[in-house]
Amino acid sequence: MATAPTAATFAKALRSEGATVVEVGNWATHNRNHKGPWGPVHGVMIHHTVTKGTATTVRMCKDGHSALPGPLCHGVIAKDGTVHLVGYGRANHAGLGDPDVLAAVIAERKPPADNEATVDGNRHFYGFECENLGDNKDPWPPEQIEAIVRVVTAICRHHKWGARSALRHLDWQPGKVDPRGPGMDWDDVLARVTKRLAGDKPAPQPAAPAPKPLPKPAKPVVDLSRLVAAARSNPAAKGTPVTYSGVRTVEAALVDAGLLAKKYSDGHYGTTTVTAYAAWQRSKAGGGYRGKDADGIPGKASLKRLGDRYGFTIVD
Known part of the structure; x- marks a missing residue:
């Protein structure tokens, strides 16, 4: 490091x-x-x-x-x-x-x-x-x-x-x-x-070189566009829902925020996750959004706030 x-x-x-x-x-x-x-x-x-x-x-x-x-x-x-x-x-x-x-x-x-x-x-x-x-x-x-x-x-x-x-x-x-x-x-x-x-630059050989420390676990990375695609397709239940592993990361953060029951942290961005994310958007920590801006579909600003607080980064 x-x-x-x-x-x-x-x-x-x-x-x-x-x-x-x-x-x-x-x-x-x-x-x-x-x-x-x-x-x-x-x-x-x-x-x-x-x-x-x-x-x-x-x-x-x-x-x-x-x-x-x-x-x-x-x-x-x-x-x-x-x-x-x-x-x-x-x-x-x-x-x-x-x-x-x-x-x-x-x-x-x-x-x-x-x-x-x-x-x-x-x-x-x-x-x-x-x-x-x-x-x-x-x-x-x-x-x-x-x-x-x-x-x-x-x-x-x-x-x-x-x-x-x-x-x-x-x-x-x-x-x-x-x-x-x-x-x-x-x-x-x-x-x-x-x-x-x-x-x-020759140097004396140390008896026992200290190993470089292992890295701290890297923060999970959530792709905003893939998350939004999953969020928009799953609640509608039309055709084959879009799946994305980052949904579990976001759901785990919503669980930590007290907005989603742990049993619903299943990787499926369904209506329960939409409701929980909308509650995050409306909260002060999530940005205090109202109306159509708190529809449960992640936006860049609210997702970054969630990631900053609960330990993941986003790419868009």
Whole structure:
């Protein structure tokens, strides 16, 4: 567990490790922190962009696109090895991933196969996008691989982490394949990071290194759009109701608020849950809504209030 350094210290650490760094626009304050926390940080994640051309790639990673707002990472590693810093703070790069993988990164051991996506990776990882088409044909030049090694080493050195605090996107989220292609040998990258960490600043070997602490259990994440879909379909009982696991999270919060009997916390957003959520909307803690604004269908503001009080976060 670690607190990210200031943007200036972050850039200095990269340069101190020999990386060629370009600071792009307002990168130091460009982030998605209004959508949720960034930190504690536990590792650094490497991606490929599926793009061609450094200027286009850097612009996209800084600004994002219609489906995903920027920044999409903290830095872009170009083909020539230049590191373009485009954001600092929470960035849209990792998405939801496997809690067992997070535990392995914290313990600095080889991650298991990822098979679920329930933990907010944008909160816990530095992210670097590497310019590559991702077609398993586009090569990774030696200069780009060396820059990856130096970036990972710089961050690990700052936080006193080992090389296993680095991971690939494909290690984190089911269905992802990045980074891949000719010249990308992840085991070699980790070996080179380990060598740099050990060789540049040798230190006596401790008799019994203290393990990194396990993370506190991550807060559940509730997707607002999926929750609303479930809320609108189930009470109507027309056709097949929409199911969503986040309903149980919300129902558990309503139970804790004393608005829903525990026996109705069943994952079905039926009329009883609608009535309980409407009571939350009308309550002072839920926002004091009235009329159509207290219809029992979750809105962003009332759901955030519920999550802040009863221990879950929302995405929309």
